[in-house]
Amino acid sequence: MTAPLHEPTAKAAPSPVAEAAPGAVDEAAAVGGDTGPVQGRSPARIAWERLKRDRLALTGGAVILALIVIAVLAPVISNLVGQDPDVFHEDRIDPLFGTPKGSLGGISGEHLLGVEPVNGRDIFARILHGARISLLVGFLSALVAVVLGTVLGIVAGFFGGWVDAAISRVMDGLLAFPQLLFIIALVSVMPNDMLGMTGSSVRVFVMILVIGFFGWPYIGRVVRGQTLSMREREYVEAARALGAGRLHILAKELLPNLVAPIVVYTTMMIPTNILTEAALSFLGVGVKPPTASWGQMLSNAIDYYDSDPLYMIVPGVAIFTTVLAFNLFGDGVRDALDPKSSR
Amino acid sequence: MSNPVRGDGERDGGVGSSDPGRTAGRAEDAAPGEVLLKVTGLRKHFPIRKGLLQRRAGAVRAVDGVDFEVRSGETLGVVGESGCGKSTMGRLITRLLEPTAGTIEFEGEDITRLGVRGMRPLRRDVQMIFQDPYSSLNPRHTTGTIIGAPFRLQGVEPEGGIKKEVQRLLSVVGLSPEHYNRYPNEFSGGQRQRIGIARALALRPKLVVADEPVSALDVSIQAQVVNLMDDLQRELGLTYVIIAHDLSVVRHVSDRIAVMYLGRIVELADRELLYRAPMHPYTKALMSAVPIPDPRRRKDRSERVRLEGDVPSPIAPPSGCRFHTRCWKATTVCTTAEPPLEELRPGQQVACHHPENAVDRAPRDSGVAGTAQVVPTRR
Numbered sequence: 001m002t003a004p005l006h007e008p009t010a011k012a013a014p015s016p017v018a019e020a021a022p023g024a025v026d027e028a029a030a031v032g033g034d035t036g037p038v039q040g041r042s043p044a045r046i047a048w049e050r051l052k053r054d055r056l057a058l059t060g061g062a063v064i065l066a067l068i069v070i071a072v073l074a075p076v077i078s079n080l081v082g083q084d085p086d087v088f089h090e091d092r093i094d095p096l097f098g099t100p101k102g103s104l105g106g107i108s109g110e111h112l113l114g115v116e117p118v119n120g121r122d123i124f125a126r127i128l129h130g131a132r133i134s135l136l137v138g139f140l141s142a143l144v145a146v147v148l149g150t151v152l153g154i155v156a157g158f159f160g161g162w163v164d165a166a167i168s169r170v171m172d173g174l175l176a177f178p179q180l181l182f183i184i185a186l187v188s189v190m191p192n193d194m195l196g197m198t199g200s201s202v203r204v205f206v207m208i209l210v211i212g213f214f215g216w217p218y219i220g221r222v223v224r225g226q227t228l229s230m231r232e233r234e235y236v237e238a239a240r241a242l243g244a245g246r247l248h249i250l251a252k253e254l255l256p257n258l259v260a261p262i263v264v265y266t267t268m269m270i271p272t273n274i275l276t277e278a279a280l281s282f283l284g285v286g287v288k289p290p291t292a293s294w295g296q297m298l299s300n301a302i303d304y305y306d307s308d309p310l311y312m313i314v315p316g317v318a319i320f321t322t323v324l325a326f327n328l329f330g331d332g333v334r335d336a337l338d339p340k341s342s343r
Numbered sequence: 344m345s346n347p348v349r350g351d352g353e354r355d356g357g358v359g360s361s362d363p364g365r366t367a368g369r370a371e372d373a374a375p376g377e378v379l380l381k382v383t384g385l386r387k388h389f390p391i392r393k394g395l396l397q398r399r400a401g402a403v404r405a406v407d408g409v410d411f412e413v414r415s416g417e418t419l420g421v422v423g424e425s426g427c428g429k430s431t432m433g434r435l436i437t438r439l440l441e442p443t444a445g446t447i448e449f450e451g452e453d454i455t456r457l458g459v460r461g462m463r464p465l466r467r468d469v470q471m472i473f474q475d476p477y478s479s480l481n482p483r484h485t486t487g488t489i490i491g492a493p494f495r496l497q498g499v500e501p502e503g504g505i506k507k508e509v510q511r512l513l514s515v516v517g518l519s520p521e522h523y524n525r526y527p528n529e530f531s532g533g534q535r536q537r538i539g540i541a542r543a544l545a546l547r548p549k550l551v552v553a554d555e556p557v558s559a560l561d562v563s564i565q566a567q568v569v570n571l572m573d574d575l576q577r578e579l580g581l582t583y584v585i586i587a588h589d590l591s592v593v594r595h596v597s598d599r600i601a602v603m604y605l606g607r608i609v610e611l612a613d614r615e616l617l618y619r620a621p622m623h624p625y626t627k628a629l630m631s632a633v634p635i636p637d638p639r640r641r642k643d644r645s646e647r648v649r650l651e652g653d654v655p656s657p658i659a660p661p662s663g664c665r666f667h668t669r670c671w672k673a674t675t676v677c678t679t680a681e682p683p684l685e686e687l688r689p690g691q692q693v694a695c696h697h698p699e700n701a702v703d704r705a706p707r708d709s710g711v712a713g714t715a716q717v718v719p720t721r722r
Contacts, residue, residue: 242466
């Protein structure tokens with residue numbers, strides 16, 4: 001099939017506009033002259049290439065990957081070193097002071113990071129298992145927040161009017177809500193068994209839901225704002241002019257443009273949620289003993305900060321490293337997706 | 344839905360030939376010169392809401408009583424200052440906005456109150472080219488997705504598949520078929536506008552509303568895009584409504600021109616009549632504002648009209664003739680009675696009590712109401 005118009009610009013009409021551009025080059029030919037198959041670079045691909053050049057973000061990403069592997073394989077790894085997180089090693093404890101025998105909290109070839117005071121559980125195995133709780137709560141609560149925030153934010157921004165007013169007021173209310181106090185109060189009235197789950201599973205489940213529920217307004221606000229600004233763009237009008245329904249516009253025209261801010265806010269939200277989980281476990285309303293959690297280990301370690309400082313340092317470093325890795329990676333993702341940001 | 348047979352000798356394989364399957368069961372195609380679109384008393388008031396209860400505090404009368412017809416095969420240019428309601432008018436006739444009052448008839452069918460579903464088949468016949476080529480293409484979609492969207496949304500399977508048809512359309516608008524997989528960010532403004540044109544023409548519409556199609560482009564590129572639209576019109580028998588504020592562009596492309604002021608049409612005339620002998624003072628003022636690039640031709644211009652002040656607020660438009668606050672010919676009658684749009688000469692409709700180049704409609708009226716002045720050219 002040949003094009004009916006080979007030279008759409010070659011027409012020399014004596015118009016004032018045409019006269020103004022006597023030497024106008026055929027801009028189409030300038031690009032059309034490329035030889036070989038032309039492969040477009042999608043916005044996602046451009047962002048990925050930018051991210052690949054960001055060393056700090058890549059380091060953060062590598063640490064996150066390692067943490068995920070550790071969390072998934074925690075039972076396997078602790079089996080390999082021959083330790084169980086819940087087994088007592090009272091023979092390792094100085095019976096007089098309750099602190100671990102030996103220097104540096106009882107570090108030995110057998111117990112790589114020493115043992116806990118009093119009951120002598122292996123800290124290395126407990127840190128590995130603690131990573132599971134931290135990442136599980138961090139990721140799943142972020143997922144809850146992202147799903148709620150995206151759906152409600154896009155609905156508020158797209159439909160506007162009283163729908164927007166209602167959702168926005170709910171978001172304002174939730175942002176002003178003292179969530180930590182609410183969770184503490186909630187745990188005290190919560191049953192021990194729920195939906196066939198017992199003990200720590202119930203607590204983890206509730207933490208995911210509650211942290212996610214209080215987190216969605218942050219994403220919801222961003223998504224609403226973006227949707228509001230995009231709703232008036234001409235490509236949305238173009239889709240409507242072609243007969244597109246609301247669902248098509250939401251899913252095909254708006255959502256792809258929301259992916260970038262959603263990804264950025266998710267990577268920023270995960271470390272915050274991990275910290276919240278640690279804080280809750282530290283306050284004793286997180287997972288129940290004997291399940292290991294970093295916050296809970298920190299909390300226990302307070303009583304031994306002078307006699308066994310390593311017990312406090314190890315979970316502290318674990319939390320710090322994880323949060324730092326997520327933040328570095330999140331910063332990198334934001335910079336890669338938004339060329340306008342500084343740096 | 345099958346596509347028409349292309350490549351019939353006369354049209355040289357253009358996108359033009361009308362689809363017999365498509366029009367079956369609907370009104371026959373309007374022959375050239377017949378009325379394709381008829382707009383009567385069209386109004387669009389945007390409510391202004393205030394306070395907690397969203398009480399209605401007033402309305403912006405963006406389009407406030409507009410009547411006109413578009414004939415098949417012609418180009419109607421719509422000009423006016425920013426904020427005169429021309430873009431709103433374009434979005435009303437493509438039914439992207441809900442009219443407050445009035446009727447829109449397309450091929451004799453009243454489409455004013457059709458919903459999204461009812462409009463869908465009509466979307467093939469009425470398309471739009473947008474002003475800003477940077478916001479009219481979704482940055483996350485490839486060229487192929489953008490130009491293929493009309494087929495997917497309308498459930499049309501073109502002969503040879505969507506991809507082949509999109510690549511053909513790309514070459515029709517002067518781009519390379521290899522641009523199929525590229526993203527909008529890889530194109531210049533002029534190329535993006537060509538993509539927008541290809542999308543609008545994909546379903547072979549009858550009426551294309553172009554909202555400032557070239558005002559966002561470089562002057563050198565404007566000529567190319569205008570000429571492309573011109574060629575496509577001739578080839579496909581398109582009818583255009585071109586909204587613009589650049590009088591040179593409008594003069595080049597239009598057969599008839601509507602001049603809008605504050606939501607109303609003040610003059611609607613054939614191009615030659617309008618440019619040779621404008622009747623409405625506002626049209627005259629607009630014309631005299633066009634710079635003449637040739638110094639030798641400059642002395643031909645009799646006088647330059649300089650309008651004072653701004654366009655009044657469309658929330659509370661002036662009484663009577665809306666232009667009286669800035670008109671140098673305004674008299675008492677202009678402040679009280681709104682002049683109707685009347686045909687004072689064949690092919691030239693004007694809404695004015697004291698038209699230029701014609702017999703005064705209210706000769707005994709006196710009393711100066713306007714603040715504008717005529718500035719004689721001194722060089």
